[in-house]
Amino acid sequence: MSAPSPRTQQALRQRNLSLALRAVAAGGPLSRAAVAARIGMTRAGVAAVVDELLRAGLLVELGPGRPGTVGRPGSALALNDRGPCGLGAEIGVDHLAVCAVDLRGRIRARVAADAANRDRPPGPVLARLAGLIEQVTDEVRGEGLTPTGLTVAVPGLIARDESTVVRAPNLGWQGVDLGPLLPSAPPARVGNEANLGALAEQRLAGSAGPGGPAEPRGAGGGGEAATGTGPAGTGTGTSGTGTGADGTSGPGPGRHFLHVSAEIGIGAAVVMDGELLRGAHGFAGELGHVPVRPQGRPCVCGGRGCLEQYAGEEAVLRASGIDPGRARAEHPGPGGRIAMLSARAAGGDALVRAALREAGGALGVAIAGTVNVLDPEAVVLGGAHAGLAPWVVPAVERELGRRVADPARTVRLTVSALGAEGPLLGAALSVVDAVMEAPGTVAAG
Amino acid sequence: MSAPSPRTQQALRQRNLSLALRAVAAGGPLSRAAVAARIGMTRAGVAAVVDELLRAGLLVELGPGRPGTVGRPGSALALNDRGPCGLGAEIGVDHLAVCAVDLRGRIRARVAADAANRDRPPGPVLARLAGLIEQVTDEVRGEGLTPTGLTVAVPGLIARDESTVVRAPNLGWQGVDLGPLLPSAPPARVGNEANLGALAEQRLAGSAGPGGPAEPRGAGGGGEAATGTGPAGTGTGTSGTGTGADGTSGPGPGRHFLHVSAEIGIGAAVVMDGELLRGAHGFAGELGHVPVRPQGRPCVCGGRGCLEQYAGEEAVLRASGIDPGRARAEHPGPGGRIAMLSARAAGGDALVRAALREAGGALGVAIAGTVNVLDPEAVVLGGAHAGLAPWVVPAVERELGRRVADPARTVRLTVSALGAEGPLLGAALSVVDAVMEAPGTVAAG
Known part of the structure; x- marks a missing residue:
């Protein structure tokens, strides 16, 4: 039994700053009176809080006569377009990428580079990444x-210190603390790519959990965010989809969902009650090592018949009659093989189509078991599977239909609009989340 | 984004009552000063709270000179042995049981009866249960x-209304609201047996989550609780095992565990961060329908190769060369077939031993996949598997060792001391939990 957490003045101040900032993020531009009404504070109290947010450069005052805000009395407050921003980086098996998002969650800069990171030691990989980080930093x-x-997305298990890569088999890294290899400023942390992809999905669908800037689904949504500097969601509309009496919510992945993410390997993020489920060691979500053919192919993990051996990139290439090494050489970079497979399937290649059906079937078995244990309301296919959805999804749906047969339970299967871009965007959004959670820690820029 | 929850006077009072009551439950007998120190309130504040708990019959005053409390100054407060109690009931496929536990979590009365509930309509089953409930009520x-x-444990999916059985395939019930069939007083609710079994496990191991009476592991533990009226834990010692920096805890199942529960079917409860994971519809934990041989035997659920088809009671009987119908007739009641299988395995019956090994292997595959997705720190085998542990556990361990191979991750596999008694005890403890959570709602007895 734990004692009640002390509600100090400092914690109260932080909470009020956070509430006011989020109110503007979700519904801005807003007058001080509107902020006060939304968060249930007095106007005098809000005035002090807003002053502090203005001083920290988190909000700006648009002035009463701003065009487009007719009907809103008082000086309108908006998130600062030139204030703090979050950096996200991604270390993929064959690429590196860095982006910056502003307080609205809009991508303001982005660079990416092909890179042969498989079995390359962390030192040179992070040295190259540092160059990209510098480039984006200069730009913003x-x-x-x-x-x-800065948050760095890595395809592997990350320790609770948010710095050590416990195991990233497709990079060949094990027990590496990336902390000393990352730039000394701004503060950096390392996260699992599937978890960060799920965060992006959650934020952009508007069903923000407790931590988020609550960008609404819709205008300027995920698809554009994936392509470059377009808005990853606009600051208008209402936030959150609300939760029905049965604990489920409307559009978006909702409060209980499984986000499946494939690059070279297959990972997943489990979000329950709006919160990312991390597990005892921070390793939750290893969907790629769920047994789908228990007596089947040996896996790098030491097991047999793991999902990754049937639905991972290499497995699909082999089943398509394509040599993985050659495919990597001829179609390098992130999305290279996916684009090739997608083109062949679209062109009617029967072998590729069969391989994708088999991958979808294996994925469906693993997802069905997980759905039976976790009872999510939605499953989101992200990463590479998003790009191959037309050929993978029917087989997944068939398995789910057979194995999660329950008239009282509906599981929506959706395809991520972010696709392979999710982890990078989620990494940067996680920094903005932290600002929204504790605005008082941000010094004036 | 949600507004801050209003912290009303009423909510504050309820919380202080709860904190004081739990302090006594965890560490009692305690003086008022000791309670004040533990929960961080002033002595004057605690005095008022304690008065209310005394009036409601939740606490009693032992007096300053009580033997055994030497060294504790002031009048000692203890949980009332003659105060409110919780009723638990269990509807099994072939038995009914009812028990009452007091505020300390000690079983004070218990009755059980064999009953052929398979495919019997709810009306007569609940009429018979009402008789047992009356018997226990009179006794206490x-x-x-x-x-x-009163909480009723049912082997099936329970709707979020905590009254409707959505589906209990082994009873043959579907979409039945038990509410109107239960006694009108005290207030009753229906819960899933696996979830309630996990609750009992958690409470008795002393790693109480936010809701519990936090009985410590140790003296008078689970084994005795299962046999009758012995203490299910004594009120001494410290509560909670604490949480290490890595999010794991010491003894007991900890804050992240999977509790596997088998009677006729196989269910599981997932506890993450000390909280039972319910899922979007309240159906989480259907481990019995995780595919372990995806192209294998058809299952009643409509799927194929579900765990239940390889590790459920009927599957084990068949694999042992025993006709399930005949076995039920010759070895009726709860634990009848388990005792028979256990005796045969102990006697060296090779067929039974092989059947249990196969069941353990299938269980290991399903658990391994679940462990990879959820990353619990412990897996507890409860229900029937507890009674068959010597022959089932090695195969489970072998599969876990192969499939959850990770030097950084340790998963403890333990066998429940409560065994098949867990759900019944958990049902009654859930009522005590509710009292601990909101003591202000209990009227003076």
């Missing part, structure tokens, strides 16, 4: 933005 | 205890 600083943090 | 009233609530 030129626009008046200040990076307040 | 004679000891001065007052039942404040």
Whole structure:
């Protein structure tokens, strides 16, 4: 039994700053009176809180006569377009990428580079990444933005210290602390790519959990975010989809969902009650090692018949009669093989289509078992599977239909609009989340 | 984004009552000063709270000179042995049982009866159960205890209304609201047996989550609780095992565990961060329908190769060369077939031993997949598997060792001391939990 957490003045101040900032993020531009009404504070109290957010450069005042805000009395407050921003980086098996998102969750800069990271030691990989981080930092600083943090997405198990890669088999890394290899500023942390992909999905669908900027689904949504500098969601509309009496919610993945993410390997993120489920060691979500053919092919993990051996990139290439090494050489970079497989399937290649059906079937078995244990309301296929959805999804649906047969239970299967871009975007959004959670820690830019 | 929850006077009062009551439950007998120190309230504040708990009959005053409390100054407060109590009931496929536990979690009365409930309509089953409930109620009233609530454990999916059985295939019930069939007083609710079994496990191991009476592991533990009226844990010692920096805890199942529960079918409860994971519809934990031989035997659920088809009671009997119908007739009642199988395996019956090994292997595959997705720190085998542990556990361990191979991750596999008694005890403990959570709702007895 734990004692009640002390509600200090400092914690109260932080909470009020966070509430006011989120109110503007979700519904801005807003007058001080509107902020006060939304968060249930007095106007005098809000005035002090808003002053602090203005001083920290998190909000700006648009002035009463701003066009487009007719009907809103008082000076309108908006998130600062030139204030703090979040940096996200991604270490893929064959690429590196870095982006910056502003407080609205819009991508303001993005660079990517092909890179042969498989079995390459962390030192040189992170040295190259540092160059990309510097490039993005310079670019956003030129626009008046200040990076307040960096999150690095890695396809592997990350320790609870958010710094050590416990095991990233497809990179060949084990027990490596990336902390000393990352830039000393802004503060950096390392996260699992599937978890960060799920975060992006959750934020952009508007069903924000407790931590998020609550960008609404819709206008300027995921598809555009994936392509470059377009808005990853606009600051208008209402936030959150609400939760029905049965604990489920409307559009978006909702409060209970499984986000499946494939690059070279297959990972997943489990979100229950709006919260990412991390597990005892922070390793939750290893869907790629769920047995789908228990006596089947040996896996790098030491097991047999793991999902990754049937639905991972290499397995699909082999089943398509394509040599994986050659495919990597001829179609390098992130999405290279996916684009090739997608083109062949679209062109009617029977072998590729059969391989994708088999991958979908294996995926369906693993997802069905997980759905029976976790009872999510939605399953989102992200990463590479998003790009191959037309050929993978029917087989997944067939398995789910057979194995999760229950008239009282509906599981929506959706395809991520973010696709392979999710982890990178989620990494940067996680920094913005932290700002929204504790705005008082951000110094004026 | 949600508004801050209003912290009303009423909510504050309820919380203080709960904190004081739990402090006594975890560490009692305690003086008022000791309670004040433990929960961080002033002594004047605690005095008022304690008065209310005394009036409601939840606490009693032992007096300053009580033997055994030497060294504790002031009048000692203890949980009332003759105060409110919780009723638990269990509807099994072939038995009914009812028990009452007091505020300390000690079983004070218990009755059980063999019953052929398979495919019997709910009406007569609940009429018979009502008779047992009355019997236990009379018995505890004679000891001065007052039942404040009733929880009924059912082997099936329970709707979020905690009243409707959505599907209990082994009883043959579907979409039945048990509410109107239960006694009108005390207030009753229906729960899933695997979830309630996990609750009992958690409470008795001392790693109480937010809701519990936090009985410590150790003296008078689970084994005795299962046999009758012995203490299910004594009120001494410290509560909670604490949580290490890595999110794991010491003894007991900890804050992240999977509790596997088998009677006729196989269910599981998932506890993450000390909280039972319910899922979007309240159906989480259907481990029995995780595919372990995807192209294998057809299952009643409509799927193929579900765990239940390889490790459920009927499957084990068939694989042992025993006709399930005949076995049920010759070895009726709860535990009848388990005792028979256990005796045969102990006697060296090779067929039974092989059947149990195969069941353990199938169980290991399903658990391994679940462990990879959820990353619990422990897996507890409860229900029938507890009674067959010597022959089932090695095969489970072998599969876990092969399939959850990770030097950084340790998963403890333990066997429940409660065995098949867990759900019944958990049902009654859930009522006590509710009292601990909201003591202000309990009227003076």
